[in-house]
Amino acid sequence: MKKLVVVAILISFTFPLSATFADRSENKIVELIDGVDENTLYYYDKTIQDFGPHPTGSEECNEVAEFIFNEFSNYGLKTEYQEWEYRGLRGKNIVATLYGKDNYTIIFSAHYDSVAVSPGADDDGSGISCLLMAAKIMASYSFQHTIKFVAFSGEEQGKYGSECFARNAYENGEIIVADLQLDGVGHAESKEGGSKIRLSSNEASTWISDMAEEIAEKYEDKIGLDIVRHRNFPGSDHQSFIEYGYEANFFLEYEFNPHYHSPQDTIENVNFSYLAKVCKLAIATLASIADKDIDIMVRFVEPERGAIYFGGRKIMKISSHHTIVFGRIHAEANIIGKEEVRRVEFYFDGELRGVVEEEPYSFMYGKPAFFKHSIKIVAVGEEEADMNEIDVMVFNIIPKYWLK
Ligand SMILES: [Zn+2]
Missing domain, CATH: 3.40.630.10 (Zn peptidases)
Structure with missing residues (x-):
């Protein structure tokens, strides 16, 4: 039965x-x-x-x-x-x-x-x-x-x-x-x-x-x-x-x-x-x-949108989506999704500057820069890749001791 x-x-x-x-x-x-x-x-x-x-x-x-x-x-x-x-x-x-x-x-x-x-x-x-x-x-x-x-x-x-x-x-x-x-x-x-x-x-x-x-x-x-x-x-x-x-x-x-x-x-x-x-x-x-699977998705942890950074540290939030950086630029990504991450690429103004294969997916860019620059992060998984981009106002042509 x-x-x-x-x-x-x-x-x-x-x-x-x-x-x-x-x-x-x-x-x-x-x-x-x-x-x-x-x-x-x-x-x-x-x-x-x-x-x-x-x-x-x-x-x-x-x-x-x-x-x-x-x-x-x-x-x-x-x-x-x-x-x-x-x-x-x-x-x-x-x-x-x-x-x-x-x-x-x-x-x-x-x-x-x-x-x-x-x-x-x-x-x-x-x-x-x-x-x-x-x-x-x-x-x-x-x-x-x-x-x-x-x-x-x-x-x-x-x-x-x-x-x-x-x-x-x-x-x-x-x-x-x-x-x-x-x-x-x-x-x-x-x-x-x-x-x-x-x-x-x-x-x-x-x-x-x-x-x-x-x-x-x-x-x-x-x-x-x-x-x-x-x-x-x-x-x-x-x-x-x-x-x-x-x-x-x-x-x-x-x-x-x-x-x-x-x-x-x-x-x-x-x-x-x-x-x-x-x-x-x-x-x-x-x-x-x-109903689509989320395979791989990259998000910026840093720099945040709507914030001012000084010497790599967030010093204040601002009431817009803009990001302003004085000094070195620290970029960090959070990767979401089902796929295993093979590598994370960091681009500055379209040029590949760094590749990170293990967590934390973090990169420091210290070259002198001024005014508007773009940072792009590409996360490459087993099959798919995803990118995210942020425009940053950079002011880092300043004496080194300011950044200490
Ligand atoms: Zn309309």
């Missing part, structure tokens, strides 16, 4: 497991893509634009925030406001969390503030609509890593909300694998415009565009977008993540929107079938990253 029960249990478990992991994850991606619905995107974007122009600090901005907050909560996600104050402006971000099996976090983001004259249906009601759509669909699935859906304000003043978010995450030691930012993704007039999307990223983040490109090819029939790749455009919230050493990718419509920052940025000028394509691509990319 007992044996029979065991056999029955084994059979019932074996059958679903006989589908390979790849099959199941593929089915999941297809389901997520199929979940994107143009009418729902229209509803979100119309609701947002109908509040009227909603610049940060306005009553209308708070109303849009409340709408987004309530939608996230209704999908069963833990939803919070993150209040921020920066350069005399106050605002709040809305953060909805879909917990994964680990603490690695993927950010999916857009900004919900508009400029003062515009209802902002494309900039960035389009991105926020994708964010809500993604949250609604993905909330009933589980992923390896944690996903945070984040709606920023203060973008139009200079990415204030995302600056505060990224800084806070950095100071709390959050491991953010990637940020996918959607800003202006609903405008397309021509056939060409309707079939292309721009992706921009810095060197360290090109793997995100690679993944999006693979997905666009693999699910071409379902998505219908070609990817046009660019070097990093710093003009949206993903830049705040890059400044704190995280990896990020910016999705942007292919055709320039002539109604940008004007009263005509309304849903009449948003192409919802195009928006749905972008949303499908973004969700499939997000889901793939959220």
Whole structure:
């Protein structure tokens, strides 16, 4: 009798497991893509634009925030406001969390503030609509890593909300694998415009565009977008993540929107079938990253962002992402991930200066330098490698006895 029960249990478990992991994850991606619905995107974007122009600090901005907050909560996600104050402006971000099996976090983001004259249906009601759509669909699935859906304000003043978010995450030691930012993704007039999307990223983040490109090819029939790749455009919230050493990718419509920052940025000028394509691509990319193994990932332990160093020691923190070094530059890396580390390479202004094979992955650079320099660390594992880069203001052409 007992044996029979065991056999029955084994059979019932074996059958679903006989589908390979790849099959199941593929089915999941297809389901997520199929979940994107143009009418729902229209509803979100119309609701947002109908509040009227909603610049940060306005009553209308708070109303849009409340709408987004309530939608996230209704999908069963833990939803919070993150209040921020920066350069005399106050605002709040809305953060909805879909917990994964680990603490690695993927950010999916857009900004919900508009400029003062515009209802902002494309900039960035389009991105926020994708964010809500993604949250609604993905909330009933589980992923390896944690996903945070984040709606920023203060973008139009200079990415204030995302600056505060990224800084806070950095100071709390959050491991953010990637940020996918959607800003202006609903405008397309021509056939060409309707079939292309721009992706921009810095060197360290090109793997995100690679993944999006693979997905666009693999699910071409379902998505219908070609990817046009660019070097990093710093003009949206993903830049705040890059400044704190995280990896990020910016999705942007292919055709320039002539109604940008004007009263005509309304849903009449948003192409919802195009928006749905972008949303499908973004969700499939997000889901793939959220289930991707973290093989190797390099983070700077030193120098920290937002700090001043003197003679190799941190002497104070500053309220920006900049790093200032007086004297020698000490660089140290922390390596995360499954792969065994073979070596860690330290580059100064693009030139390999040191290789370290054992922990601590630490290197001191003492050559005279002045003003802006870049330090790049590359961690090489068995199969993969990862890089991270920091710009440092260096002032070390000073008498040696200062540094003692
Ligand atoms: Zn924008």
